[in-house]
Amino acid sequence: MQITPSCRILPGMTAALPRRLWLLLLWLACAGAAQALSFSTVVLDPGHGGRDGGAVWNKLVEKNLCLDVAKRVETLLKKKGLKVVMTRRTDTFVELGDRAWIANRQPRSIFVSIHFNASRNTAIRGVEVFYRSTNGRALASRILTALRARLKTTSGRGLVHGDLKVLRATTMPAVVVEAAYISNKAEAARCATAAHRQAIAEAIAAGILAARG
Numbered sequence: 001m002q003i004t005p006s007c008r009i010l011p012g013m014t015a016a017l018p019r020r021l022w023l024l025l026l027w028l029a030c031a032g033a034a035q036a037l038s039f040s041t042v043v044l045d046p047g048h049g050g051r052d053g054g055a056v057w058n059k060l061v062e063k064n065l066c067l068d069v070a071k072r073v074e075t076l077l078k079k080k081g082l083k084v085v086m087t088r089r090t091d092t093f094v095e096l097g098d099r100a101w102i103a104n105r106q107p108r109s110i111f112v113s114i115h116f117n118a119s120r121n122t123a124i125r126g127v128e129v130f131y132r133s134t135n136g137r138a139l140a141s142r143i144l145t146a147l148r149a150r151l152k153t154t155s156g157r158g159l160v161h162g163d164l165k166v167l168r169a170t171t172m173p174a175v176v177v178e179a180a181y182i183s184n185k186a187e188a189a190r191c192a193t194a195a196h197r198q199a200i201a202e203a204i205a206a207g208i209l210a211a212r213g
């Protein structure tokens, strides 16, 4: 929901320091401090569904991967005591506006949409996390860091500012995770295994928990 201000400077220091130095110290304190988000509910949004399969590459259908990973994330987060709301839990089509409507009814929540990417350039691989708001960026950054560490990859565009409809329509910190390029043969082969989908889910859950501070 809101960023908890976590940058502090000792009050006694301020009077003795020239204004410029004080501002520099304040900037350094803020830049170094982690932005913690305050939320108790996670809305998980498995991309696509039903007649909308999403990307189809290397015998993988995106909508199925999204739902599989989202359910794994749900299990992990519930174990940590968070409330989880899913925008779909079966192979059904849900309009983007309805996904946002489901999310916006949840107080103190964040929104994490899970997708898999594809490109005609099959050499492209890696992780991308889209955000639109400042709080969304804080969440995206935590999830990206966890994904890159857990999946041992530095490929992909990483954090991407995107004016996506689902990010525009949601009122809480919101991100869209593109967990891998299934158009890339090597990444598709990994995504076809339950172990890799579990690793993706563990990273997304770890990123969400880290964002909570």
Ligand SMILES: [Zn+2]
Pocket (backbone or CB within 6 Å): 047, 048, 054, 055, 062, 115, 116
């Ligand atoms: Zn997608």
